[in-house]
Amino acid sequence: MRKLTRIGQFIFVTALAAVFSCPAPAQDARTNLKSWRDGVVEAKSDAGFVFMASKGGFAEKEGLNLNMIQFKGDALALRGMLAGELETYEGNPGAPLIAASRGADIKIIGCYWPVLTNAIFVHGNIALVADLKGKVFAISSPGALPDLFARAVLEQNGLTNSDVRFAVMGSDADRFRALSAGIADAAVISTEFEPIAAQQGVKLLVHPHDAAPNYLRFCIYTSSTVLKQRNDDVVHFLAAEMKALRYALANRDKVLDLTRQVTDAKPDDPRPGYIFDEVTKYSAIDPAMPIPIEKLDWLQDLLVKTGNLTTKIDVKAIVDDGPRRQALAQIGK
Numbered sequence: 027m028r029k030l031t032r033i034g035q036f037i038f039v040t041a042l043a044a045v046f047s048c049p050a051p052a053q054d055a056r057t058n059l060k061s062w063r064d065g066v067v068e069a070k071s072d073a074g075f076v077f078m079a080s081k082g083g084f085a086e087k088e089g090l091n092l093n094m095i096q097f098k099g100d101a102l103a104l105r106g107m108l109a110g111e112l113e114t115y116e117g118n119p120g121a122p123l124i125a126a127s128r129g130a131d132i133k134i135i136g137c138y139w140p141v142l143t144n145a146i147f148v149h150g151n152i153a154l155v156a157d158l159k160g161k162v163f164a165i166s167s168p169g170a171l172p173d174l175f176a177r178a179v180l181e182q183n184g185l186t187n188s189d190v191r192f193a194v195m196g197s198d199a200d201r202f203r204a205l206s207a208g209i210a211d212a213a214v215i216s217t218e219f220e221p222i223a224a225q226q227g228v229k230l231l232v233h234p235h236d237a238a239p240n241y242l243r244f245c246i247y248t249s250s251t252v253l254k255q256r257n258d259d260v261v262h263f264l265a266a267e268m269k270a271l272r273y274a275l276a277n278r279d280k281v282l283d284l285t286r287q288v289t290d291a292k293p294d295d296p297r298p299g300y301i302f303d304e305v306t307k308y309s310a311i312d313p314a315m316p317i318p319i320e321k322l323d324w325l326q327d328l329l330v331k332t333g334n335l336t337t338k339i340d341v342k343a344i345v346d347d348g349p350r351r352q353a354l355a356q357i358g359k
Contacts, residue, residue, distance in 0.1 A: 059091035062263055065103030065115030068096045068197045071218040071297035072143070073288040074281030075311060076116070079270035081284055087269075088262035098196050099170035107247060108132075113256070114248045114263065118171035120334070122247055123326055126344045127337050131249045133346045134322075136264055136315030138271060139244035141308045142234035143301065144171060146179060147219065148212045149205045149228055155183035161211035164195040164204050169334070171243070172201070172214035177332040179237050187333065202228070218301040235308060240324040243310070245317070253346060264315065264353035271313035278302055314354060317345050 062085070066076055077094060079085050085092035097103040100117025107115045108130055122132045152158060158180070165172040177187055193210060195201045201213040206226035220230055234241060246267070253260060274281045278299075285291060285298040305311050322341045329335035 059086060059089055060259055062090045062092050062114075062259065063112045064092060064094050064263070065097055065100075065106050065112045065117075066094050067100050067103070067117060068098055069288045070198050070216055071285055071289065071291065071295075071301045072216070072305070074283070074285035074298065074302070075271065075274050075305070077284060077288050078274045078281070079266045081288070082270055082273065082280075084266040084270040084273070085263070088266040090259065090262055090266065092263070092266070099166035099172070101167045101169040101173075104132075104169075104247070107249065113252050113259075114246055116244050116246050118174065119242050119245050119322055119325060120171065120174040120329060121169040122245075122344070123322070123329060123339070123341075124169060124335055127335060127339050131251065132344055133248050133250055133253060134245050134317055134344055135248055135253075135260065135346055136267070136350045137242055137245040137317050138267065138313065138315045139311055140242055140316075140318060140321070141310035142175065142238055142241045142243045143217050143304055143308070143310055144175060144214055144243070145217045145220075145230050145234055146176065146212055146214055146232040146237075147202070147205060147223060147228050148231045149208055150211060152211060152231065155179060155185065155232065158212055159185060159189045161190055162209070163190040163192050164201040164210035164213035165192055166196060166198075166201070167194055174329070174332070174334065175234070175238065175241065176212075176214050177334065178241065178328050179232050181328070181332050182237065202226075216301065217304055218297040221296040221300045240321045242318070242321050242325065246315070250346075253349070257349065260349045261352045261356065264349055265357050268313045268315065268353055268357055271311055275306070275311060275313065315350055317347055317350070319345070 080092040080094045101121045103115040103117055104121050106112045126132045163176055165176055195204045198215045201215050202219050204210040205213045205228050223229055248260060281302055282298045291298060319341055326335060326338050
């Protein structure tokens with residue numbers, strides 16, 4: 027499992043070999059809405075934010091039938107978009123930067139979750155990052171956020187990728203279960219698990235607010251083909267997302283209710299409330315979706331240090347801020 031960088035390269039080569047096609051927008055005969063496929067990471071306790079545009083009716087008001095398709099990791103969603111199976115997807119910018127450096131058709135059109143809310147949790151007597159040497163480190167998939175954040179923290183603490191044994195273990199919930207059972211020694215998972223960690227013999231080791239304040243969590247991506255063929259729909263999609271996020275931040279109970287609906291969480295599960303409060307505490311969501319070039323450049327430098335990226339690119343070349351500005355003008359700042 028120490029050669030995940032090579033596996034990651036294979037994933038991107040495979041993705042780049044896909045046919046970049048964008049079918050004509052389908053119409054829902056019953057509602058006359060245009061179909062829009064958006065890839066997201068598998069639903070967890072922040073689902074009330076992520077799914078609000080779709081489940082809250084905001085996309086419909088913008089003329090879209092928004093189908094949010096879930097993936098185990100954002101690197102897999104990237105592959106779906108590159109293959110023409112999605113119009114957009116939401117995820118960490120690490121994998122898109124790597125893919126773009128290899129010539130993939132990727133455009134960043136907004137970044138609504140500028141602060142990372144994923145942390146490194148550990149099992150057992152691990153007290154320092156240095157203690158992770160020789161341990162099993164659970165991630166989702168090569169090139170996805172957990173993989174890249176783990177490598178970033180290791181690099182900051184003088185460890186290399188070969189100092190740990192990376193293991194692919196699916197979703198946040200999958201990795202938390204593996205950690206609780208002692209199958210993994212460390213894992214990158216959402217901070218939502220902190221209120222239930224101690225009872226499972228798990229503890230938070232590294233919080234992203236301290237270790238990686240410049241690390242973006244979620245941006246929204248599309249292709250130049252989609253932008254060319256469906257620019258107006260891109261604007262409406264972003265407008266729906268902006269309205270939904272504004273509403274979500276102002277309505278805690280509605281967000282928690284939607285999270286429970288999407289994830290089947292029990293009413294007494296503390297995680298939805300915890301992650302909502304975490305978001306507001308750190309101003310982790312920005313409905314205006316500004317695209318911070320300086321943070322993207324910081325991430326590129328980090329990816330070079332960790333060996334995930336060999337050649338830096340001009341970040342501005344893969345950014346298209348036009349639709350976001352149009353959407354803001356449409357809904358009012």
